Amino acid sequence: xxxxxxxxxxxxxxxxxxxxxxxxxxxxxxxxxxxxxxxxxxxxxxxxxxxxxxxxxxxxxxxxxxxxxxxxxxxxxxxxxxxxxxxxxxxxxxxxxxxxxxxxxxxxxxxxxxxxxxxxxxxxxxxxxxxxxxxxxxxxxxxxxxxxxxxxxxxxxxxxxxxxxxxxxxxxxxxxxxxxxxxxxxxxxxxxxxxxxxxxxxxxxxxxxxxxxxxxxxxxxxxxxxxxxxxxxxxxxxxxxxxx
Numbered sequence: 249x250x251x252x253x254x255x256x257x258x259x260x261x262x263x264x265x266x267x268x269x270x271x272x273x274x275x276x277x278x279x280x281x282x283x284x285x286x287x288x289x290x291x292x293x294x295x296x297x298x299x300x301x302x303x304x305x306x307x308x309x310x311x312x313x314x315x316x317x318x319x320x321x322x323x324x325x326x327x328x329x330x331x332x333x334x335x336x337x338x339x340x341x342x343x344x345x346x347x348x349x350x351x352x353x354x355x356x357x358x359x360x361x362x363x364x365x366x367x368x369x370x371x372x373x374x375x376x377x378x379x380x381x382x383x384x385x386x387x388x389x390x391x392x393x394x395x396x397x398x399x400x401x402x403x404x405x406x407x408x409x410x411x412x413x414x415x416x417x418x419x420x421x422x423x424x425x426x427x428x429x430x431x432x433x434x435x436x437x438x439x440x441x442x443x444x445x446x447x448x449x450x451x452x453x454x455x456x457x458x459x460x461x462x463x464x465x466x467x468x469x470x471x472x473x474x475x476x477x478x479x480x481x482x483x484x485x486x487x488x489x490x491x492x
Contacts, residue, residue, distance in 0.1 A: 292328045292361040292490075294318065295395055297344060297388065300337035301366050301409060304475070306464035311472030313479055314364065320483040326490060332360070340370045341384035348391060355394040362486060363392045366406040368431050372424075382434050389442055401489050403444040404482060407432045409453035409470065416468035421457075445485055449478045 296302050296314040304312025310319075314331040321328050334347055344367055367388060371381045389405065396402040408431055411417055412424030432450055439446040453470065455477075456462040462474040470478075 292321075292326065293359075294328050294331045295360040295363045295392075296331045296333045296335065297348070297363065297392060298335040298366040299339040299344070299370055300335070300469060301369070301406075302333060302335035302364075303337065304469075305337045306466040306469045307472050307475070311475060313475040313482075316472075316475055316479045317364070317482060317486070320479055321486060324483065324487050326487060328361075338370055339367070340374060340376060341367050341381060341388055343370075345384060345388055345391070348388075353395075355391070358395070359397045360395050362402040362404065362489070363396045364404045364406065364482075365389060365392045366408070368408045368435055369411065369428075372408065372427050372431050378430060378434055381431060382438070385435050386438050386442075389438060389444065393442065393444065400443040401445070403442075404485060405435060405439040405444055405446050406478070406482070407436065407446070407448045407450045410450050411453075411468060413454050413457035414463055414468050415460075416466070445489070447478075447482055447485065449481070452477050452481075 294314070294317075302312070302314060304315075309315055314333055318328045318331055334344070334351060336343070336347070339347065365388065368381060368385065371384075389403070392403050393400055408428055410421075410425060410428045412421035412428065417424055428450065432448075436446055436448075453462075453474065456470075456474065462471055462477075463469070464471045
């Protein structure tokens with residue numbers, strides 16, 4: 249009980265001092281000076297939807313996974329604008345749905361060449377039901393597909409990392425592990441039924457149990473190194489979809 253109280257206090261502190269990004273992205277710090285000059289017609293647009301894992305809580309912006317993905321794609325001669333990001337630490341699927349509506353972007357007017365989605369850890373942490381997650385994840389995934397102009401091959405869903413292996417979890421892995429597994433079973437099933445791309449990064453996240461370099465200084469979120477491991481798997485998937 250005491251350990252759970254510590255987790256609650258710490259997560260509340262993080263939520264009160266969170267990173268946040270809207271639809272207007274910042275300049276990509278990974279852009280290099282010798283990059284080939286591209287026109288607007290041959291530069292891809294990218295929307296990243298999620299929570300703290302998408303915004304890159306506790307790491308520099310350039311080390312967050314959307315910015316690392318853009319950088320890797322540049323190296324593969326796929327030129328992508330700085331990512332548009334709708335994500336904030338602490339968001340559940342309900343919060344993300346509300347935020348998308350609040351950004352004032354319309355499925356009828358704004359489209360992106362590809363979209364990533366990683367959401368659900370806060371649904372698990374806040375003890376929201378699997379059924380609620382099932383309904384709301386399907387809703388936000390349909391929205392993501394809409395932003396990709398209905399092209400399911402251009403939507404990439406990432407599984408929920410297992411934060412139970414981090415120091416922040418205070419030894420609660422035996423409780424958190426099966427819950428994360430259950431939530432991932434929901435998002436994987438819905439994603440595969442919808443025909444979008446699905447990447448399991450949960451197994452990689454569990455490597456942090458024996459490698460502390462994969463954890464950020466806050467003892468909870470992934471480090472830039474962890475995000476690199478994820479993106480080394482996601483980048484070839486994106487390239488394949490555009491160059492097939």
